[in-house]
Amino acid sequence: xxxxxxxxxFDVISPYSWIGFEALEQLKGNQWKDVEIRYHPxxxxxxxxxxxxxxxxxxxxxxxxxxxxxxRTANYWGIQIKNPPKFxxxxxxxxxxxxxxxxxxxxxxxxxxxxMETARVFWxxxxxxxxxxxxxxxxxxxxxEVGIVPSDVLGKIGDLEVAKNxxxxxxxxxxxxxxxxxxxxxxxxxxxxxxxxxxxxxxIIAELLDLPQPLPQKFLNSKL
Amino acid sequence: xxxxxxxxxFDVISPYSWIGFEALEQLKGNQWKDVEIRYHPxxxxxxxxxxxxxxxxxxxxxxxxxxxxxxRTANYWGIQIKNPPKFxxxxxxxxxxxxxxxxxxxxxxxxxxxxMETARVFWxxxxxxxxxxxxxxxxxxxxxEVGIVPSDVLGKIGDLEVAKNxxxxxxxxxxxxxxxxxxxxxxxxxxxxxxxxxxxxxxIIAELLDLPQPLPQKFLNSKL
Numbered sequence: 285x286x287x288x289x290x291x292x293x294f295d296v297i298s299p300y301s302w303i304g305f306e307a308l309e310q311l312k313g314n315q316w317k318d319v320e321i322r323y324h325p326x327x328x329x330x331x332x333x334x335x336x337x338x339x340x341x342x343x344x345x346x347x348x349x350x351x352x353x354x355x356r357t358a359n360y361w362g363i364q365i366k367n368p369p370k371f372x373x374x375x376x377x378x379x380x381x382x383x384x385x386x387x388x389x390x391x392x393x394x395x396x397x398x399x400m401e402t403a404r405v406f407w408x409x410x411x412x413x414x415x416x417x418x419x420x421x422x423x424x425x426x427x428x429e430v431g432i433v434p435s436d437v438l439g440k441i442g443d444l445e446v447a448k449n450x451x452x453x454x455x456x457x458x459x460x461x462x463x464x465x466x467x468x469x470x471x472x473x474x475x476x477x478x479x480x481x482x483x484x485x486x487x488i489i490a491e492l493l494d495l496p497q498p499l500p501q502k503f504l505n506s507k508l
Numbered sequence: 509x510x511x512x513x514x515x516x517x518f519d520v521i522s523p524y525s526w527i528g529f530e531a532l533e534q535l536k537g538n539q540w541k542d543v544e545i546r547y548h549p550x551x552x553x554x555x556x557x558x559x560x561x562x563x564x565x566x567x568x569x570x571x572x573x574x575x576x577x578x579x580r581t582a583n584y585w586g587i588q589i590k591n592p593p594k595f596x597x598x599x600x601x602x603x604x605x606x607x608x609x610x611x612x613x614x615x616x617x618x619x620x621x622x623x624m625e626t627a628r629v630f631w632x633x634x635x636x637x638x639x640x641x642x643x644x645x646x647x648x649x650x651x652x653e654v655g656i657v658p659s660d661v662l663g664k665i666g667d668l669e670v671a672k673n674x675x676x677x678x679x680x681x682x683x684x685x686x687x688x689x690x691x692x693x694x695x696x697x698x699x700x701x702x703x704x705x706x707x708x709x710x711x712i713i714a715e716l717l718d719l720p721q722p723l724p725q726k727f728l729n730s731k732l
Contacts, residue, residue, distance in 0.1 A: 335567065335568075335569045335570075336567055336568075336569075337567060337569075337570070343559065343560050343561060343687065344559075344560075345559045345560075345561075345685040345686065345687045346559075346561065346687055348685050349685055349687070349703065349705055352703065353704075353705070353709075356702075356709075356712050357709075357712065360711065360712050360715060461569040461572050461573055462569065463567065463569045463570055463573070478580075479573065479576065480577075481573055481577070484708045484709070485577075485580075485581075485708070487584065487711075488580050488581065488584050491584060497721075497723065497727065499721065503721065
C-alpha cells in the first residue's frame with residue numbers, strides 16, 4: 285500500500301491551525317487511520333510579512349466574521365473556542381517566535397507527540413482561557429501542564445540549531461507559496477505534492493488521497 | 509414544517525460564487541430538497557471598497573493558491589473551471605456593475621430562474637471560455653445563449669429603479685458585514701440569521717439547518 289502523507293505546518297497564534305489539528309486528530313482516530321501526519325511548527329508572522337499578507341483580523345468586517353467563523357467551525361469539530369478580548373493588542377506587542385522555538389526544542393528532545401501535546405496546551409491557553417502565550421512566565425505554565433521541567437528546555441530556545449530548524453520550516457512554507465496558517469502539503473501516490481491553505485479543505489484532501497469524506501467524531505458517534 | 513431559507517448574494521466576477529451556486533443547485537436537487545434558496549446579484553467591487561478589502565488575487569502567493577484552489581474546489585463539485593489569463597488586466601480596466609444590473613433587469617422581467625440561467629452563462633463565459641463579460645458586445649453573446657432579445661433588456665440597464673435594486677442588495681451585504689462573494693445569509697427556525705462568506709461552509713450550514721452533510725452529486729451517484 286502506498287503511504288498517504290500529510291505535512292501540517294502550524295503556528296499556535298492561529299486558531300484555524302488548532303481547528304485543523306484537532307480535525308486531523310479526529311480523522312486519524314476514525315476515518316483516516318492509514319494516513320501519516322507530520323506536524324511542523326513554523327513562524328507565521330515572518331511568512332506573512334515575506335508574502336506581503338496582512339493579518340485578516342485587522343479589517344473590521346473580516347475581524348468580525350472571523351470571530352464568528354472560528355467559533356462555528358470549532359464547534360462543528362467539537363472544539364470550544366473563545367476569542368481573546370486582547371488579541372489585537374497582543375499581536376501588536378508580541379510574537380510567537382519564542383513559543384514556536386520552544387515547540388522545536390520539545391520536538392527535538394521529547395519527540396513529535398509531546399510537541400503536539402504542548403502545542404494543544406498553547407492553543408487552549410490562548411483560544412479558550414484567553415491568556416497570553418508569549419513570555420517565559422507563560423511558557424512555565426504551559427510546561428507545567430505537560431509535565432516538562434522548565435529548566436530542561438527554556439535555556440535552549442535561543443540555540444542556533446533551534447533557530448535553523450524553525451527557519452527550515454518557514455522556508456518549506458515559503459517555497460510552497462505560503463501566506464497563512466495552517467499550511468498543508470498533501471503527498472499523493474503519483475509523487476505529486478498538493479498545497480492547501482487553512483482547515484476547510486479536508487473534503488478535497490480526502491478526494492486526493494482516496495479517503496472517506498471527513499466527518500467530525502460527533503457525527504460518527506450519532507450513527508452508532 | 510419550518511421553512512429553511514438561504515439568501516445567496518453573488519457577483520459573476522467571483523468564481524467562488526459560481527462554485528457556491530452550482531453546489532447549492534446540486535444539493536437542492538438531491539440532499540437539500542426542502543430548502544428555499546433566494547439568489548441576489550450584488551456589486552462586489554463596491555462592497556469590497558467600502559469594507560477596505562483588497563482583491564485576493566493581487567497578492568502573488570494568494571493569486572497562485574487561488575488559481576489552484578478554484579480549480580480543485582470546482583472539480584470537487586464537478587465543475588470545469590479555467591483561469592482567464594487576462595483576469596488581472598480586466599479587473600483593473602472593467603467592472604461587473606453593468607452585468608449585475610443586467611441580471612436585475614432580467615430578474616424583474618423574466619423571474620429568478622431566468623436570471624440564474626443568465627448568471628451561469630456569464631460565469632461559464634468568463635471562467636471557462638476565458639472571454640470578457642463587461643461590455644454590450646459581451647452581453648449580446650450571453651443573451652443570445654439564454655434566448656433573450658437584447659433590445660428587450662439592454663436599454664433598461666441604466667434605469668434608476670435597477671440602480672436602486674442593486675444598491676439595496678449591496679446594502680444587505682454591507683449590513684451583514686460583507687467584504688467578499690458569495691455572501692450567504694442562513695435563516696434558522698429560531699428566527700436568527702447566520703452570515704457566511706464563501707462556498708466552503710456548506711457543512712456548517714447543514715448543521716445549522718438540520719440537513720444532511722453536503723456531498724457533490726458524483727459521490728451520491730457512486731453509491732447507487
